[in-house]
Amino acid sequence: MTTTAEDLSLTFAALADPTRRAILQRLALGDATVNELAEPFALTQQAISKHLKVLERAGLISRSRAAQSRPCQLETGRLDSAADWISRHRRLWEERYDRLDEHLAALRRPVERGTSDEEGT
Amino acid sequence: MTTTAEDLSLTFAALADPTRRAILQRLALGDATVNELAEPFALTQQAISKHLKVLERAGLISRSRAAQSRPCQLETGRLDSAADWISRHRRLWEERYDRLDEHLAALRRPVERGTSDEEGT
Numbered sequence: 001m002t003t004t005a006e007d008l009s010l011t012f013a014a015l016a017d018p019t020r021r022a023i024l025q026r027l028a029l030g031d032a033t034v035n036e037l038a039e040p041f042a043l044t045q046q047a048i049s050k051h052l053k054v055l056e057r058a059g060l061i062s063r064s065r066a067a068q069s070r071p072c073q074l075e076t077g078r079l080d081s082a083a084d085w086i087s088r089h090r091r092l093w094e095e096r097y098d099r100l101d102e103h104l105a106a107l108r109r110p111v112e113r114g115t116s117d118e119e120g121t
Numbered sequence: 122m123t124t125t126a127e128d129l130s131l132t133f134a135a136l137a138d139p140t141r142r143a144i145l146q147r148l149a150l151g152d153a154t155v156n157e158l159a160e161p162f163a164l165t166q167q168a169i170s171k172h173l174k175v176l177e178r179a180g181l182i183s184r185s186r187a188a189q190s191r192p193c194q195l196e197t198g199r200l201d202s203a204a205d206w207i208s209r210h211r212r213l214w215e216e217r218y219d220r221l222d223e224h225l226a227a228l229r230r231p232v233e234r235g236t237s238d239e240e241g242t
Contacts (some may be wrong), residue, residue, distance in 0.1 A: 005139045009238035018126045021206070028213035074214055084206040085142070086200050092149035093195055 003081035005058065014058035017042065020051050024060060027074040037072065100117045124202035128180065132199045135179035140164065141172050148195040157214060158193065 003011075014020055023037055038048040052072060055061045059078040076108045124132075135141055159169040173193060176182045180199040184191045226236055 003230075008142070009137050009139060012133050013149075015203075015206075016130050016134035016137060016220055018130060020128070021126075025210055025213070029212045029217060046186075046205070074210075076211060076214055079207050082136075085136075086204040086207075088150045089146055090197060090200055090204070092188055093145070093197060096150060 003078065007078065008081060008085060009083045010058040011060060014054050014060055015026075015082065017051070018021060020055055023051060023055065023072075024046070024074060026074055031073045032073040033069040033071050035069070125201065127175045128201060129206060131179040132181060132203045135175050135181055136203065138172070139178055140176075142177065143171070144172060144193075145181060145195060148193055151193040152185075154190040154192050156190070222229065 016026075020043060022041070026032055026040070028039060033047055034048055034052065037052070038045050041048065052061065052063070055072075056063060060075055061072050062075050063072050136145075136229070139163055140162060143162070145157060147161070155166055155173065156170055159166050162169065173182065173184070174182050176193075177184060181196055183196050184193050
């Protein structure tokens with residue numbers, strides 16, 4: 001399954017809320033029902049359900065259709081896509097500095113040689 | 122510098138837009154002015170400036186005060202914080218499955234021993 005730019009935007013937008021991140025944190029430890037998720041927050045079930053809809057639309061969680069309580073489960077694929085995007089650009093940035101280091105090293109080399117030549121005389 | 126929950130929310134919200142991600146991608150390759158950033162997009166300088174303000178507020182870029190053109194630079198600290206958040210919860214999730222595997226292995230062990238005892242007789 002490929003992640004589109006639109007998927008990535010939905011994932012990052014879903015992660016941009018502290019309550020939704022806390023819900024994902026809870027689900028990382030194990031599946032939970034809406035009731036169980038609402039408990040630690042001073043939020044109504046309705047407010048939690050709204051957050052769950054955002055997370056589900058972003059592909060970050062899935063909900064069982066089987067049980068009456070419809071427990072929520074973390075889906076890691078989209079988290080991986082988001083982390084991949086960040087690390088890819090992080091790497092580009094580092095490579096840029098590696099190239100700069102190489103360039104500076106190349107510039108320094110003749111100077112160093114020049115210095116040692118002078119020392120030799 | 123510690124990243125607060127509010128910082129993390131701003132970072133993820135800033136990453137939730139394809140144009141802002143494209144700007145970061147461009148800056149990962151090297152610093153750029155607003156003019157240079159606006160060029161590849163069918164966007165006005167004003168629209169780009171708006172995106173840059175969101176990125177700056179989220180700590181994802183910084184802008185030079187020295188030059189007239191105020192070139193933009195990628196700041197990697199917040200990207201790292203965002204990636205850290207994801208990988209930490211990814212790990213919790215994996216550990217949960219490791220524990221489940223261990224539990225299942227422990228349950229299986231007596232049965233396997235039982236089978237090999239039978240084979241021995």
